[in-house]
Amino acid sequence: RYISIFRPSVKCEAMKNKAQWKTMGPAKVAVPSPKNFLQKHSKEPKLPARKKERDSTKLPELSVPRRTDHPVMGIQSNKNFINTNAVAAITGLPKKPQPVYVDRRQGDKYLLETSGLAPKYIKKKDYGVTPKYITRRNEETKRAQKEYEASILEHLKKRAMKQLSDEEKRRLLQ
Secondary structure: OOOOOOOHHHHHHHOOOOHHHHHOOOOOOOOHHHHEEOOOOOOOOOOOOOOOOOOHHHOOOOOOOOOOOOOOOOOOOOOOEEEHHHHHHHHOOOOOOOOEEEEEOOEEEEEOOOOOOOOOOHHHOOOOOHHHHHHHHHHHHHHHHHHHHHHHHHHHHHHOOOOOOOOHHHHHHO
């Protein structure tokens, strides 16, 4: 049987460097100390420190009146609200009832518009109008077709037979 002459030296070197390969290959990174252990949320990005604003003493304008504010007294209106409301109710148009559908004998009512039973697309402004991108595409195809036909006619005219005059025929025959 063959035995290499370098076998003892290889064994000796392997024994010397064996501690380096305990971590699946030579250790390249220093082992962290146990005092610097990984803590919860330490890898998350931290927001910058909050700056104290100097304008924090000035409050924004509030639309709600303060407790110390009192309403202005003594303003009276000559408007008769009861009569104006009655006139508006009499002369105004009556409200149209909302379309509903009933699904059971007990009379449970539901709005028809949100149910999906009534076609809603008919009420759109652009119902029945051809979209712009389709008209544009149709125009482009028509223009391309005309250009193609024109190029074919031009090509045919170039290759078409020319009618020769009598003099040219005689010359060619001679």
